[in-house]
Amino acid sequence: MTDASDQRLVIVSNRVARPKKKGAAAGGLAVGVLAALQEHGGVWFGWNGKLTDGEATDPEVITEENIDYATIALNEVDYEQYYNGYSNRVLWPVCHYMLDFIQYDAADFEGYRRVNAVFARKLMSILRPDDIIWVHDYHLIPLASELRAAGVTNPIGFFLHVPFPSYEAFRAVPGHEYLLRAMCAYDVLGFHTAGDLAAFETCVREPIIGADFLDDHVIRVPGGQLIADVFPIGIDVAQITDLAAAATGTEEVKKMFRSLEGRDLIIGVDRLDYSKALKQRLLSYERLLERYPDTRSHVTMMQIAPPTRTGVRTYDEIRSQLERTSGRINGRFAESDWVPIRYLNKGISRDQLMGFFRHAKVGLVTPVRDGMNLVAKEYVAAQDPADPGMLVLSSLAGAARELKSAVIVNPYDRDDVADGIATALAMPLEERKQRHADMIDVLRRNDITRWRTRFVEALLRKREFSKPA
Template sequence: MPRLVVISNRVAVPKARGVPGAQGGLAGALNAALKANGGIWFGWSGEETDKFTGSINYVRSAEGVTTATIDLEHQDVEEYYNGYANSTLWPLFHYRIDLTRYEREFGKGYERVNERFAESALPLIEPEDSVWVHDYHLLPLGERLRSMSIENRMGFFLHTPWPPTNLFVSLPYHERLVRAMLHYDLLGFQNNTWLESFLHYCGKELGADVAPETGAVTLEGKTTIARAYPIGIDFDHFMSKGDTGEARQAQQRLMASTRRRTAMIGVDRLDYSKGLPERLDGISRFFDRHPERTRDLVFIQIAPPSREDIGSYQQIRATLEQKAGQINGARSDVDVVPVRYVNRGYAQEELFGFYRASKIGLVTPLRDGMNLVAKEYVAAQDPDDPGVLILSMFAGAAQQFDCDGEGALLINPHSADDIAHNIRIALDMPLEERKSRYEKLITSVREENVQRWTENFVGDLAGVER
């Protein structure tokens, strides 16, 4: 099997293992891929330097995963990361055109940093390696590497949604960006919805020859394959967290603090795509309709901060604090607080315990590529007394978790009525129905895991004809 070179914006360096927040969904997935295939993981260190040199920092973990990182200049971080990646592409890809900023300097910084990534990664790539690039930060990286005479098989996976054509064309130079993507041999998307949007764009705007049944996109004699590869969790690794003392302690801690009330949990980065204000509106609507149930239900929202230098993220934090305060001000008693808003992260062991102690998982993004919290919540449930997952129909996971209407409770996250209605259904759902729904969901989580995701993508990339 060829060695794997993974390239992503950030790298989870070995020293960060076990630190809360250090191992996100992407980090866990890529570590699993590298352990299985061997190779190297390259990206930005997260550190700034006065002058970019391209000097590479190497770290080798006890598990055999080598990481290689570079430092970026402050201007790079502002224009490439805070700017084009997270103030232009991120909101646009999550259908938030109202928050999308189109700044010429952002675009220049994005192109400059992709060039720097390519120049720095070039010496790491050996002739037989397969190169796997990740996410919206590095859409044009394949084209840059091709211009440097890299002929290796190269694949790209997008962890976010891909927006409809009528939204994507609002991006200046959108054609140039997609033409750059077509220098990869294989493009991966989280589900068929995002894949179909991409194929539609290629046919309508580029005039490419698109074969939807195979995902082949042919433009000017070059063919790229585009397919859906739903990402999963590292199931066995995550389940092992449940056997730890930290997980059991976290479970007991939450159960003891709720004092026989049903715990409902949400775990999300502090991001406008996660639908957190709308979620609190739905919870407020539930308590307005059922004030007598204030003593039956407590909602715990864990929301670690992210991208705090960006104004829209500062605003959402203030909004959440206000809404949580309003609910608690109206519904609290001396011994009852209906909403617990926690603005920090926790280790996976603790999250496992919190999930297990919560009889409702509330996952309501306005738009999400997949959403691995939904899968972790299901995995952590007690098979003999499982909780109920309430899931946004706009999360990528919804396509796997519908189960013909007998899996997760799918809701419209924009509707406070729909959220409130399904909270009541989940709260009153009998055990046999909870177990039936859980059994369908856990089968998907167990089988559609990160190892299968990796094997499918890497296997297809190895089979691409060049």
């Protein structure tokens, strides 16, 4: 078998996020991709955040340490149709089983296909024959089929960072036949959970593909074979632990801790998105204050919700709902020396966030659907093992498949979430330590290195068994 160390890893995603010494904490995809590239080296290719009136630009390459950041600017109309249009008004809601949010426009679908063709064309200009190509997320499902049509024979893998819907949901998407055929152009398909993989299999069993399922996660599809498997994304546990411990000594974190005046901190960190169920979370916290009066003036909830997809009406409405709901709850329960909810509609630096995590008695992660949710994993890794806080986790987040020692709740049930928070707050130290140790063990076994190496090994294995005898 070819040695992976002799080959360049080329990561492709919608947006390239170059690391910053200070600034908002990176999202899940960026955290995972950067960790993989920092360890392996290679290229990160994608959009640079700039828009043009004309054609997409050629790749601009900036090298930092052992990573080449190759980025392009996109046409403004193309981007609107591809990203805000088909990707986030069609694919995002269906992948999260929220069909009522689908807003389909045929022009958006054409823009989605057009931008994927642009990505393929621009990527080809920097590819080398031995590159291993790893494509990320729902924005770029058609990329492999575009590259194959242009003659690219490199191994190409695809990892989906969001849930994958069963056929009964996916069939509602205009263009789903095209998308399924495009997915079958990849050599390796990766999903977060066994449930997501099983949902994908319901799709390719349909006559659209008519797949045959062989041993060792190999699927025979028209034109060849692919590997489809579960690769749960992880984190760098030691890095998070060290970062959180060091951050407790910073002035920002000490200032926050002093402001609590001895109260227990409940923390949530999420993008402004309907899949995160942030309004429901605030209402569950309100239920906690109703059902457990002794928590009043003794706990503070901090919800950090950085703005996302600004200018999209749905997300503007979520922000408005959160502002109204947090304001109403504060008005109802606040005392002269205590405000129940601290709502921050902004990003904060990664080290500061890890310091906040370490001081939080409860980490509250309650999406109504999530592919994995690295916030849950980072919260656990940031804890002091001698006196750890407790994670309250939605059963509908991918992380719940691994972090079974968390307090698992149904995000649609306010009473269940409120009771889960109360359980976490009252949990004895020895039980918290045991649960934390169990979760840390899982995180170390399925860390970011294992995620990257297993996926690249699968790509290399696919290349080997695809070679003619």
